[in-house]
Amino acid sequence: MRRSALPNMCGVRSLHMSSHVKGSDPIGDTGDVRLSDADLSRIVRLVYERSGIALHSGKRALVLARLQKRLRVGGFSSFRDYLAYVGRDTSGAEITALLDAIATNHTSFFREPQHFDFLRSTVVPALAKGPIRIWSAACSSGEEPVTIGITLLDALDSQHHARIRILASDLSTKALAAASAGVYRMERVAGIPLDVLRRHFERGLGAQTGQARVAAHVRRLIEYRRINFLEASDLGERFEVIFCRNVMIYFDRDVQQRVVSLLERHLAPGGYLFISHSESLNGTTHGLRWVAPAIYQRLTA
Numbered sequence: 532m533r534r535s536a537l538p539n540m541c542g543v544r545s546l547h548m549s550s551h552v553k554g555s556d557p558i559g560d561t562g563d564v565r566l567s568d569a570d571l572s573r574i575v576r577l578v579y580e581r582s583g584i585a586l587h588s589g590k591r592a593l594v595l596a597r598l599q600k601r602l603r604v605g606g607f608s609s610f611r612d613y614l615a616y617v618g619r620d621t622s623g624a625e626i627t628a629l630l631d632a633i634a635t636n637h638t639s640f641f642r643e644p645q646h647f648d649f650l651r652s653t654v655v656p657a658l659a660k661g662p663i664r665i666w667s668a669a670c671s672s673g674e675e676p677v678t679i680g681i682t683l684l685d686a687l688d689s690q691h692h693a694r695i696r697i698l699a700s701d702l703s704t705k706a707l708a709a710a711s712a713g714v715y716r717m718e719r720v721a722g723i724p725l726d727v728l729r730r731h732f733e734r735g736l737g738a739q740t741g742q743a744r745v746a747a748h749v750r751r752l753i754e755y756r757r758i759n760f761l762e763a764s765d766l767g768e769r770f771e772v773i774f775c776r777n778v779m780i781y782f783d784r785d786v787q788q789r790v791v792s793l794l795e796r797h798l799a800p801g802g803y804l805f806i807s808h809s810e811s812l813n814g815t816t817h818g819l820r821w822v823a824p825a826i827y828q829r830l831t832a
């Protein structure tokens with residue numbers, strides 16, 4: 532993308548976006564840290580109990596690749612010591628960091644673009660008045676809620692912009708920190724049409740050269756909150772639209788059922804649920820109606 536595509540901005544913090552596809556720490560970097568079968572099983576169980584993420588094939592390589600850095604940072608010479616520390620840490624900070632490291636945060640702007648076409652062409656016209664509350668659940672580093680915000684701003688007359696509110700949530704505090712900073716390397720925004728970029732992003736200068744920040748008029752639509760599906764029961768509000776994409780693939784049937792029930796409860800009557808095209812609600816019990824690929828609707832009555 533040409534640098535002149537974006538208006539200038541000041542004060543964008545430098546941000547290391549390591550949260551996309553994690554797992555690049557070389558195995559054995561700290562020396563030969565052994566991962567016994569027993570410790571691997573404990574980690575798999577812990578991750579499942581605390582996040583619902585079910586680690587299957589390749590789990591040994593994944594755990595080694597993603598947790599070595601935690602061991603190195605904490606000065607632990609074995610997974611056994613590390614796990615003992617996780618168990619002792621009553622602050623909850625280390626289990627949060629462990630889950631941050633394990634979760635896959637891959638995402639992108641305008642991912643699965645048909646969903647944003649549907650939002651613009653079918654959902655927006657049906658929301659002529661009242662609040663437009665959207666929940667981007669499992670939003671990772673924020674590309675999804677920003678894309679939703681941009682789509683709504685461009686689809687609605689400015690007199691309706693005050694009706695838009697987006698809740699963006701994730702399990703990962705690291706992903707949420709990146710999301711709320713709203714600063715992305717230029718290559719992350721390179722696929723966004725130039726006119727959309729110009730309207731809704733600012734360009735970094737000086738030390739921030741090579742980065743783009745989501746413009747304030749988009750950022751102010753979005754509230755970021757840590758929500759773990761396994762710990763949430765009632766958020767105290769209903770949403771006209773919920774996006775929950777590319778996360779249920781990491782869950783087994785039981786957890787999928789819990790999450791689908793949670794999402795269904797939080798849909799306003801007539802509200803829409805967007806899942807990923809690589810996911811399905813088959814095998815879960817719900818009262819939603821299929822309306823388009825990877826899109827479901829709660830009945831009005």
Ligand SMILES: C[S@@+](CC[C@H](N)C(=O)[O-])C[C@H]1O[C@@H](n2cnc3c(N)ncnc32)[C@H](O)[C@@H]1O
Pocket residue numbers: 581582583584634635636637638639642668669670671672675700701702703706758759760761775776777778781807
């Ligand atoms: C692959 S990203 C999906 C991002 C975005 N929704 C998309 O489709 O591009 C999956 C996200 O799910 C989050 N996640 C995993 N388990 C979760 C849980 N139990 N509660 C909330 N978020 C969770 C991860 O932290 C990660 O950021």
